[in-house]
Amino acid sequence: QQQVRQSPQSLTVWEGGTTVLTCSYEDSTFNYFPWYQQFPGEGPALLISILSVSDKKEDGRFTTFFNKREKKLSLHIIDSQPGDSATYFCAASANSNNRIFFGDGTQLVVKP
């Protein structure tokens, strides 16, 4: 059973547009949700993260939203830039647990 589901698998947006990526999870003990950005040939880089006690966290053009009742989270990228073209992964873990589960990733292309 996949612990974290991510959609869409791929996405193309125009420069300046808003990108929305979504994830859902099953395990109600998950309380920490990081998002990663990965460029080809590189390791994933932590982009933004949120704890289950919050429903929103913002960092510049990136905002993550969390809905505990629906067990869903999302990543919004405003004013998307060609340099944002990458694969994005959501992940989930339970407090102090060393098991971290990743979604399948979303390949984002931002066209100029």
Next chain:
Amino acid sequence: AQTIHQWPVAEIKAVGSPLSLGCTIKGKSSPNLYWYWQATGGTLQQLFYSITVGQVESVVQLNLSASRPKDDQFILSTEKLLLSHSGFYLCAWRGDNQAPLFGEGTRLSVL
């Protein structure tokens, strides 16, 4: 500042040959360390984690083993490579905010 370094950057190996990949973290005492595997275009699959020297927990069985010989070192190895071992191997440490923070990765091609 903490730094994590993986070696080698890339490997091309024959089926049935042995493998050893390494990871070193500097600037962090007693880190929790992780090994992940990523198929081309795929998700990140956690393989092992270690919370202290000499202690390693396996997450999935992929005919791989891991060891933590020093506080700042994590080794991934196998005696016989399979074609299915090809992919991108990532070492990570647990950051202060709980998220794994990844190294540059090692690209492995098994032929």
